[in-house]
Amino acid sequence: MEELELYVHIPFCIKKCDYCDFLSFSANAKTQKEYVDALIRELLYYASRLKDRKIVSIFIGGGTPSWLDYNLLVSIVDVIKGNFCVAEDAEVTLEANPGTVVKPAMESYKKAGINRLSIGLQSTSDKELKLLGRVHTFEQFLKIYDMARECGFDNINIDLISGLPYQKIEDFMKSLNDVIRLKPEHVSVYSLIIEEGTPFYDKFKCDDDKQHAGMRTEALPNEDEVYAMCKMTQETLKKAGYLQYETSNFAKKGLECKHNIGYWQRKDYLGVGLGAASLIDNVRYSNKRDIYDYIKATQKLDLYNNIHETVQTLSKQDQMEEFMFLGLRMNNGVARDDFEKNFNIPIEGVYKLTLDKLKREGLLEQNQGRIFLTDKGADLANYCMSLFLLD
Numbered sequence: 409m410e411e412l413e414l415y416v417h418i419p420f421c422i423k424k425c426d427y428c429d430f431l432s433f434s435a436n437a438k439t440q441k442e443y444v445d446a447l448i449r450e451l452l453y454y455a456s457r458l459k460d461r462k463i464v465s466i467f468i469g470g471g472t473p474s475w476l477d478y479n480l481l482v483s484i485v486d487v488i489k490g491n492f493c494v495a496e497d498a499e500v501t502l503e504a505n506p507g508t509v510v511k512p513a514m515e516s517y518k519k520a521g522i523n524r525l526s527i528g529l530q531s532t533s534d535k536e537l538k539l540l541g542r543v544h545t546f547e548q549f550l551k552i553y554d555m556a557r558e559c560g561f562d563n564i565n566i567d568l569i570s571g572l573p574y575q576k577i578e579d580f581m582k583s584l585n586d587v588i589r590l591k592p593e594h595v596s597v598y599s600l601i602i603e604e605g606t607p608f609y610d611k612f613k614c615d616d617d618k619q620h621a622g623m624r625t626e627a628l629p630n631e632d633e634v635y636a637m638c639k640m641t642q643e644t645l646k647k648a649g650y651l652q653y654e655t656s657n658f659a660k661k662g663l664e665c666k667h668n669i670g671y672w673q674r675k676d677y678l679g680v681g682l683g684a685a686s687l688i689d690n691v692r693y694s695n696k697r698d699i700y701d702y703i704k705a706t707q708k709l710d711l712y713n714n715i716h717e718t719v720q721t722l723s724k725q726d727q728m729e730e731f732m733f734l735g736l737r738m739n740n741g742v743a744r745d746d747f748e749k750n751f752n753i754p755i756e757g758v759y760k761l762t763l764d765k766l767k768r769e770g771l772l773e774q775n776q777g778r779i780f781l782t783d784k785g786a787d788l789a790n791y792c793m794s795l796f797l798l799d
């Protein structure tokens with residue numbers, strides 16, 4: 409059976425964080441219930457059409473899925489397990505935020521078959537959490553983390569953000585070391601991006617421009633400090649026994665996130681819910697982004713699928729570019745055999761000049777049938793990726 413990954417989007421959050429541009433917002437219990445009903449209609453629609461696919465990973469993300477009434481959340485998992493062919497060893501991840509989970513909820517998640525938690529912490533400093541507009545403290549994070557362990561979760565990711573406004577290198581290192589002491593199986597560290605349309609954009613746009621121009625700014629760490637945080641993250645996590653397997657992701661051996669690796673390997677995935685994206689047989693779909701349009705569309709799904717906002721059939725060229733961009737984000741890069749299997753042509757047949765150039769510049773290496781960026785190449789990833797564009 410052909411494999412498929414499943415992503416389920418829950419767009420609700422208690423309150424919007426000041427840096428966030430994800431598709432998420434607050435909503436009352438009635439809207440949440442109507443949304444889950446719509447989500448279930450969409451799931452059932454696909455379950456009957458994708459009977460020949462085996463679900464190898466499920467990721468329930470958001471938003472803050474753990475803010476949803478846990479009975480509703482469990483009903484979503486039950487519908488998936490009852491109607492799709494789900495692999496016995498499927499990785500089932502739930503994104504959870506501190507301050508949103510009570511013990512009976514945590515127990516129900518475990519019982520329902522959720523076997524991996526991804527907890528949004530971002531910083532262990534309450535001052536930084538407040539600045540980010542997060543609704544929780546570090547103390548509340550520790551409560552949810554301990555609760556998860558007590559309930560038997562043995563695969564937990566913790567998210568951190570580096571390069572926060574007014575953050576010194578030692579502030580970030582304190583957060584990182586606090587997290588390492590907790591011994592999670594997986595750590596994700598993202599650099600802050602000032603996104604348009606967020607309160608952070610209004611506050612820090614000028615500083616952001618200065619930072620990118622290599623200048624000193626009042627509020628944001630300069631480029632050298634951001635780079636130093638990135639390098640220290642890699643060294644510190646390596647020393648603590650974590651393998652870096654992608655730009656922002658570190659895991660104990662064998663506990664890499666299978667779902668995300670699937671994205672980077674261009675495995676097919678079905679995204680269900682508001683604004684969710686799918687890639688099936690090299691067609692990329694993305695769902696409607698307005699919640700009322702989405703709910704309405706799911707009521708007519710049996711007649712024809714009008715739930716998508718965009719549909720894009722990827723050309724061979726698009727597929728090859730994506731294969732390289734996504735694959736080279738991973739530390740072990742891409743397999744030459746996979747390229748040939750996917751495109752019926754050896755990788756040199758398409759990218760010989762690029763591969764030779766990057767090798768000459770010390771930015772790329774080949775070993776045991778794999779092609780990957782060197783440390784220097786990873787530092788210059790944007791430049792390297794630009795050379796894989798085929799126009």
Ligand code: SF4
Binds near residue numbers: 424470471
């Ligand atoms: S909790 Fe996450 S998804 Fe929700 S607003 Fe904050 S950053 Fe965005």
